[in-house]
Every structure is written in C-alpha cells, then in structure tokens.
Amino acid sequence: MRILKWLVGGVLVVALVLGGAFIWGMQRVSRARAARVEALGPLLARATAVESLSPEEACLVVEGHYLKRATVLTAECRSVTLEPTRPGVVRFRGLVLADAWDDALLGGGYVPTLCLSKGPRGWEVAGFSHELLDCQFDAPTGPEPAKEALAQVERLRRAWMDDAFAAVREALTRPESDKEVCEGLPTLSKWDVLVLDADLLGDDLSVRMERTTRIGDVLGFQCLPAMKGQGLNLGPCAANRLISHVVAIDDIDEPPLKVAGSSYSGGRYAAVVKLVDVRSHQVLCQRKVSFQLPEELLLVKRQNLNFExxxxxxxALHEGIEKLTGGKLTAEF
Structure with missing residues (x-):
C-alpha cells in the first residue's frame, strides 16, 4: 500500500511539473509573440515599400501578414526561397507557422508556399501558390490584391477551357480517324484530360438532357453558358492546368429508359469514343462502344434499374477509353 501511495504521489508530482512547464511555455510564447508584433511595425513598413524584395524582406511581409491572425502563435523563417514569376510577383516559401500549442512550444508547424505581389500599398500576400497557378498572374493594381489575383487566374483557366472546347469542335468537323488505338501516347494524367459528351458543346442541349447517361454535366455547369441557363452555377471552371487531350463521346444513340410493369423500353447505349489532341485540333483515334441492358436485371434490380x-x-465507356488509349489513360467520370 505504501508503494502504491508513493507511485500515485510521484505521478501527481510529474503531472504538476509538466503542467507548470506547459503553462510557463505558453506564457513565454505569448510574450515573445507580443514583442515581435510590436517590433514588426517599422520593419514591415520598410519591407513593403521596397521595389524588389530580398528573402529577408519577403519574410517580414509574410510574417506580418500571418501575425495579424490571433490563431497564429509563432511565425519563423527558415531556409527561405524566393522566385520571381512575373514583374511584381514572386513565389515564396520558408516561413514556419504554428497555430497549435504543441507545435509552438516544440518548434514545429507547417510551411505554406505563397504568392507575393506589389500593388498600390506595396508588397502583400496575394494567396497560396496552389490556388494561383504557381503565382502566374500580373501584379494587381487595385485595393484588393488577393481578389484581383484570383480573378486573373479564373479568367486564365476559363480561357484554357474555351480553347480546349474550340479544339474539340474543330476536330469533330474533320475526317474521322481509322485508328482504334492511339499508338505512342504518353501516359496521360487525369488532370490533363477532359471527358465529355460531344453534344455538350452544341447550342441545343434539350435532347441531351432527356438521356439517362450524360458525361460532363458538372464541367458543363461550371464552364458553359448554355448550361448555366439551367439554373445551376458552380462558379469558375475547375481546370487547374492546360488541357492537352479531350475524350469526346460522339454520335450517341440512347433512347430513354422506361420501365412499365414487367418490361422496359430503351436500355440501349451506343456511341463513338474519340481522343482529341487539343494542340493539333484533330481526332487521333476512335472506337465504338455499346451496351444493352440484360432483361434479367429487371427482375432483381427493378427499383434501381436506372442506376444499374x-x-x-x-x-463500358471506361473500358472503351482504356482500350482506345492503350491503357495510357484511366479516366474518372
């Protein structure tokens, strides 16, 4: 019993010591943060006004930006990299931020990659690099650099998408390809390839909207004025990179699927899958894809027949695309 009391007493002593050390550490971090914020004032004013940023000045700009947030406990520059991307725009990395007490006390944290731009108020943080195409925008000229930079990027993404759509429209007017497999393709990233119904690019979408299977609706609602008229607007186009290829599902024949009693009509899909090279505006290869819904499915999946x-x-389309590209593309749609 005496040993147990000693053990319990020892645990309590250790807990009190650790708790006291933690509280002391929190106080130390808070005092150091307050002192740094006060010291940053004149340093930050000079750093934001320079014509060209040095790594040290860039660090001051970013540190001042984050220490305005009450949730940021520590901000410390380590191994700063600074890369100009456009006149008045640089990509910055190297500030270690801590917004959790364990990181603040132990020197940990996360390191964001940011875009800095020089505007009317001097150098400011425009946003995260991954949201701004690795800082590929012109220096903002208005009072809200972050909003202006993002608007530029959204316009650029939209222009890329419009160019891809225009390339598909032109390619589909040219003579058809006689190749069922595109040979010599590099492995295609899903981020560089769009998959969509070719009739999505037409002016009249009424017939398409009656079909059971439609590929590319989300993309269309984001990027096509004709589909925005349907009443759904998900914002700017989602493409983050320059599209290199488009899988266009063309010549679609799909009667509506209708269930009546113990039978159904429709349930048949036929199309031609075409791989379009956006840069050359041509169809590289194409392959027919078809599917017929088996009658026996009606007996076991009647309630979910449309889904099935x-x-x-x-x-069937996934398999067709994989064969078309010789296994170089596993598309998500």
Whole structure:
C-alpha cells in the first residue's frame, strides 16, 4: 500500500511539473509573440515599400501578414526561397507557422508556399501558390490584391477551357480517324484530360438532357453558358492546368429508359469514343462502344434499374477509353 501511495504521489508530482512547464511555455510564447508584433511595425513598413524584395524582406511581409491572425502563435523563417514569376510577383516559401500549442512550444508547424505581389500599398500576400497557378498572374493594381489575383487566374483557366472546347469542335468537323488505338501516347494524367459528351458543346442541349447517361454535366455547369441557363452555377471552371487531350463521346444513340410493369423500353447505349489532341485540333483515334441492358436485371434490380444501367454504361465507356488509349489513360467520370 505504501508503494502504491508513493507511485500515485510521484505521478501527481510529474503531472504538476509538466503542467507548470506547459503553462510557463505558453506564457513565454505569448510574450515573445507580443514583442515581435510590436517590433514588426517599422520593419514591415520598410519591407513593403521596397521595389524588389530580398528573402529577408519577403519574410517580414509574410510574417506580418500571418501575425495579424490571433490563431497564429509563432511565425519563423527558415531556409527561405524566393522566385520571381512575373514583374511584381514572386513565389515564396520558408516561413514556419504554428497555430497549435504543441507545435509552438516544440518548434514545429507547417510551411505554406505563397504568392507575393506589389500593388498600390506595396508588397502583400496575394494567396497560396496552389490556388494561383504557381503565382502566374500580373501584379494587381487595385485595393484588393488577393481578389484581383484570383480573378486573373479564373479568367486564365476559363480561357484554357474555351480553347480546349474550340479544339474539340474543330476536330469533330474533320475526317474521322481509322485508328482504334492511339499508338505512342504518353501516359496521360487525369488532370490533363477532359471527358465529355460531344453534344455538350452544341447550342441545343434539350435532347441531351432527356438521356439517362450524360458525361460532363458538372464541367458543363461550371464552364458553359448554355448550361448555366439551367439554373445551376458552380462558379469558375475547375481546370487547374492546360488541357492537352479531350475524350469526346460522339454520335450517341440512347433512347430513354422506361420501365412499365414487367418490361422496359430503351436500355440501349451506343456511341463513338474519340481522343482529341487539343494542340493539333484533330481526332487521333476512335472506337465504338455499346451496351444493352440484360432483361434479367429487371427482375432483381427493378427499383434501381436506372442506376444499374447508368453504372454499366459508364463501365463500358471506361473500358472503351482504356482500350482506345492503350491503357495510357484511366479516366474518372
């Protein structure tokens, strides 16, 4: 019993010591933060006004930006890298931020990659690099550099998308390809390839909207004025990179799927899958894809027949695209 009391007493002593050390550490961090914020005032004023940033000045700009936030406990520069991307725009990395007490006390944290730009008020943080195309925008000229930089990037993404759409429209007017497999393709990233119904690019979408299977609706609602008229607007186009290829599902024949009693009509899908090279505006290869819903599915999946049919059509399209590209593209749609 005496040993147990000693053990309990020892644990309590250790807990009190650790708790006291933690509280002392929190106080130390808070005092150091307050002193740094006060010292930053004149340093930050000089750093934001310079014509060209040095790594040390860039660090002051970013440190001042983050220490305005009450949630940031510590901000410390380590191994700063500074890369100009446009006149008055640089990509910055090297500030270690801590917004959790364990990181603040132990010297840890996270390191964001940021875009800095020189505007009417001097140098400011415009946003995260991954949201601003690795800082590929012109220096803002208005009072809200972050909003202006993002608007520029959104316009650029939209222009890329419009160019890709225009390339597909032109390619589909040219003579058809006689190749069922595109040979010599590099491995294609899903981020560089769009997959969509070719009739999504037409002016009249009424017939398409009646079909059971439609590929590219989300993209269309984001990027096509004709689909925004449907009443749904998800904002700017989602493409983050320059699109290199488009898988266009063309010549689609799909009667509506209708269930009546113990039978159904429709359930048949046929199309031609074409791989379009956006840069050359041509169809590199194309392959027919078809699917027929088996009658026996009606008996076991009557309540979910539309879902099952659409799932199997998409599976057939996935297989067709994989064969078309010789396994170089595993598309997500």
């Amino acid at each position: 049919y659409s799932k199997q059509v998409r599976a």
